Amino acid sequence: MSILSLQNISKKFGAVQALSGVSFDVPQGAVYGVLGPNGSGKTTLLGIVTDVLKADTGSFTLFDQPAAARQRRQIGTLLETPNFYHYLSGYRNLEIAAAIKQRDKKDIGRVLEVCGLATRQHAAFKTYSLGMKQRLAIAAVLLGDPEVLILDEPTNGLDPAGIAEVRELVRHLAGAGKTIILASHLLDEVEKVCTHVAILRNGRLLRSGSVDVVISRHDYLELAAADNEALKTALLAYPGCTSVQLNGSVVTAVFNATPEPAQVNSYLAQQGIWLQHLQLRKKSLEKAFLEITNDPA
Numbered sequence: 001m002s003i004l005s006l007q008n009i010s011k012k013f014g015a016v017q018a019l020s021g022v023s024f025d026v027p028q029g030a031v032y033g034v035l036g037p038n039g040s041g042k043t044t045l046l047g048i049v050t051d052v053l054k055a056d057t058g059s060f061t062l063f064d065q066p067a068a069a070r071q072r073r074q075i076g077t078l079l080e081t082p083n084f085y086h087y088l089s090g091y092r093n094l095e096i097a098a099a100i101k102q103r104d105k106k107d108i109g110r111v112l113e114v115c116g117l118a119t120r121q122h123a124a125f126k127t128y129s130l131g132m133k134q135r136l137a138i139a140a141v142l143l144g145d146p147e148v149l150i151l152d153e154p155t156n157g158l159d160p161a162g163i164a165e166v167r168e169l170v171r172h173l174a175g176a177g178k179t180i181i182l183a184s185h186l187l188d189e190v191e192k193v194c195t196h197v198a199i200l201r202n203g204r205l206l207r208s209g210s211v212d213v214v215i216s217r218h219d220y221l222e223l224a225a226a227d228n229e230a231l232k233t234a235l236l237a238y239p240g241c242t243s244v245q246l247n248g249s250v251v252t253a254v255f256n257a258t259p260e261p262a263q264v265n266s267y268l269a270q271q272g273i274w275l276q277h278l279q280l281r282k283k284s285l286e287k288a289f290l291e292i293t294n295d296p297a
Contacts, residue, residue: 001028001064003148003179004049009058011044017203018044021058024198024208026181031174033190033211034183036200042183043079045200046152049181050077076146078154081137086126090117090136093125094143103143111139115169131162135169148179155189167193187289190215199289215289219258223251224277225268234271238264250277 004026011019019041026032034042047053049060051072062071084093094108112118115135120128128136134154141149154170155163170193174180184190190197190211197215198208207214225231228251235244235253243254253259261280268275 002026002061003028003030004060004062004181005064006045006049006060007058009045009048009055009060011041011048011053011056011203019048019055019203022198022200022203022205023058024205026179026196028179029174029177030196031170031180031182031194033194033197034181034200035185035187035190035197037185039202040185040200041203042185042200043152044203046077046079046150046181046183050075050079050150052079073144074146075148075150076141076144077150078137078141079150079152081134082140084125084133084136087124089122089124090128090132090139091121093136094140097140098143101140101143107143107145110145111142114142114172115139116165129162130158131165134158134162134166138166138169142173146178148181149173150181152183153185154182155184155186219280219282220255221253221259221261221264222277222279222281223253223264223268223275224249225251225273225275227273230271231268231273231275234268234273235264238267 002025006023009019009022022041022045034045036042044053048055060067063074065071082097085096090112091108094111095105098105098108112121115138117132117135117139120132125133125136138151138154155166158166167189170180170182174193182189182194194211196209197211199206199214223231223235228246228249231251232244232246235241235251240255240257240259241253242256245252259280261278265275265278
């Protein structure tokens with residue numbers, strides 16, 4: 001089942017095209033990252049899904065049904081940090097949130113436990129760390145036990161300890177069976193917590209799908225020989241080799257699948273090329289992402 005299916009969503013603000021024909025599907029149980037720099041259209045997209053904004057064109061479904069209030073009741077949303085009362089306790093703040101959301105106050109104890117705040121529930125909000133404050137915000141989202149969570153930049157503005165706390169909570173919630181749609185501009189966030197990703201740039205969808213497929217990071221080889229030009233020519237004829245580049249005294253060879261260094265070495269020896277250096281490496285996530293976002297297509 002698709003939790004969310006977007007079909008050609010477009011949105012314009014004056015002369016600014018915030019979204020242009022965005023389409024992708026969020027499968028049940030996924031941690032789906034909507035990734036892109038500030039201004040790429042992430043928050044606009046989440047605003048449309050949560051009925052804060054209306055799309056100019058296009059449509060979407062929730063739980064394989066036309067989006068309506070009944071479907072949205074199954075979604076917990078954190079588009080911006082709630083305005084908690086600093087002098088009230090975490091528990092009292094959640095009581096107010098439950099009343100506003102029309103959720104049962106009996107659920108407060110459960111969400112405090114899930115978010116690791118049970119022991120500090122009666123302490124004033126102003127005494128909470130940054131990570132605890134954001135976990136309380138997520139606790140408010142969890143009231144009523146929604147099936148799907150939509151979180152816009154949940155670690156934005158947090159210190160390293162707070163980031164780690166919130167990411168661990170997201171992983172825990174995903175492990176408990178929640179579908180999570182998470183907007184972020186941080187590659188590290190996607191790598192650590194997401195199973196799927198949609199990459200936006202200037203309102204356009206560049207790629208979407210499984211993280212491992214979308215942000216492909218095939219292993220590559222670094223090689224060197226006495227005659228690197230001959231080495232380059234031989235590598236280009238090797239099955240599965242897609243590109244070869246000379247970087248100083250080292251040749252970098254990229255393949256369409258993970259290469260086997262021993263087989264490459266044996267092949268080159270048969271061509272009369274004896275290697276002085278051979279190292280298997282993995283493309284960095286940053287490099288893979290930049291290749292996608294800098295692609296003029």
